[in-house]
Amino acid sequence: MIRSEQKSPFRVYRGATIDRDEIEKLRAGTLVGSNAFFSSSFCEEVAEMFIGTDPLAAVSPCQSPVDRRQFVMFKIDVDLNQTADLIIADVSEQSNFPAEKEILFGLGTTFIIKEITYDIHRNLWYIEMVVSSEMFELKQEYTDFVHGCLKYTDADTLFGTFLSGRSSDYPAGISHLQRHLRKMKFNDPNRANVYFYLACAYRSMGKYEHAIEYFHRAKLLQKGLSSQSSYAYADTLSELAATYSLLNNTAKALSLLKQAVTLFRRILGANHIDMPLYYTRLAYVYWQEKQYEDAHSLLLTALSIFKEDMTSVFAGLSFTKHTMGLVKHALGQREEAISLLKETLEIRRQSYGDDHPDVAQVYYSLALIYADTDDKRIAFQYAQTALNIYQAKLPKHHPSLKRASELVERISSYQRESTLPQSEFHNVQE
Structure with missing residues (x-):
């Protein structure tokens, strides 16, 4: 097996054909995973054979970077000392073509993209990646969470x-x-x-x-x-x-x-990592009652606890940041409010995906802030996104769906007639 033979880091290669749309989704720093066994080779020349590179001109069959089909050379760095859970095997001895020096990655292997470049002379994309154990760590964290529950x-x-x-x-x-x-x-x-x-x-x-x-x-x-x-x-x-x-x-x-x-x-102690949720809920009600200073003080306490212990707190942290964004807006600190809400949006998208109602809550809050300014186009985009999610996920008579629909109509009306009544925040409680 390759683990007993390779003690130092090494690089393997994979040549592939990918749709242009898929290329555009890839970004340096993002995590990608294989949904099947992933074949590669120790030899870059072998990987180029699978692309169909012209051996004389040394260029790919692609004509330009905007063609529908693009040709990609993946360069994958592997350090087995850093990825103890990685399933990988040298299958060259079992292959009908041992000279290809085939290396096979297990199902669901994850990689982090380091760099993406395009060689205009070879009409070829180069994507450098490193094997990641992040999914294993997330799986382990999730398993521990389930066992705890x-x-x-x-x-x-x-x-x-x-x-x-x-x-x-x-x-x-x-x-x-x-x-x-x-x-x-x-x-x-x-x-x-x-x-x-x-x-x-x-x-x-x-x-x-x-x-x-x-x-x-x-x-x-x-x-x-x-x-x-x-x-x-x-x-x-x-x-x-x-x-x-x-x-x-x-x-x-x-x-x-x-x-x-x-x-x-009394049960947990005032600074236990679970306390920010309850401080934030109390702060939210203070915000509803327009007791903004009391709300702000409680939220600062919640954030200080998160700062001391950042283990598995993304859901709670997003609620606190969201509520702080509402309070900051109420205190007239618009830019800080927008920044906090955008941070919240990113956390929730990572935690729940793009189409969860909790994500829609943040889009709705952002829409309200922008609707109170001259940025009606941005407000409409946020409001429409919130509405789309609510329509897909919530019953047709749900209050959040009704409010989002009304907000979209109000912004649309303003864009048509340049008369938008002043908006007010509504409940976005988690």
Whole structure:
């Protein structure tokens, strides 16, 4: 095997034909992966044979860098000391053509692009890459996360939460959790968890009354049991508060959140890495009530905790940055607000993909800020993007979908008539 033979870093080559559209998507610094076994060679000349390079003129069959079909030489650097999980083999001895010195990468191998250049004399793209273990690390982190979750809930409940949370397939998540609930014994210790996650899924669909009902059911089962249930009880108070916040019942939300924060401080400590979520929720309600200085102070506390411990906090960090962006805008600090919201957008796109409702929330917030200025074209683009995501992911009567549709119409109306009423922020609570 190659691992026992190669102790020092080495380079292999792969020649390929790629559509121009795919070339344009590649950028230095991005992570790419193979969706099949990935063949390469120790010999650059062999890789050029697969491109079809003219052996006399030493140019590829391509005529220009704008042709639909482009010819690419991949140069791949491998350091087995840095990628202990890499599956790679020298299969030249098993090949019918041993002179090709074929090296085979395993399914799903990931690479980081270092540099992309185009040789105008050879009509050939050169893409330098290095093998990456990043996906292995992410997989390991995800596995550890799942194992951690399974300490407190069962696999069926966890699957339902992933359907409605990560995949944003809320009807499927609710259907799965309801089936699971029907099969449960009445005294099943996981019943409160199912109620809790059903409530979260209903809230994401805009069915707030259903959400409140299931949060109350969970709360009744959790109250006064074990220390773990005390944590779960506090979490349910916080989520119930977030639901009332979405209904603009800020008095109820504030009361519940203060109870939750008090409990969490007692259970976890004031500077625990989980605390920024609850500080941010409280800050969000202060923002709703126009208590901007109180909100700003809490958010600074949350950010200071994140600064001390940056392990696995992207989702929570994005919520805090998003809320801080709203507060900064309310305080008249427009550029800082836009910068924070764009940072939030990038974090959420990396975490959830481009079509998740949480991503749409940030587009909507950015649209509102730009709509309050002369940048109506940019505002329209952000608003339309938010609307497109909501239309694809949310029920047709969802409040977020309605607000995004109204914002698109208002901006369009202004562009047509140059009369846009002053916009106001609406709830974008996670």
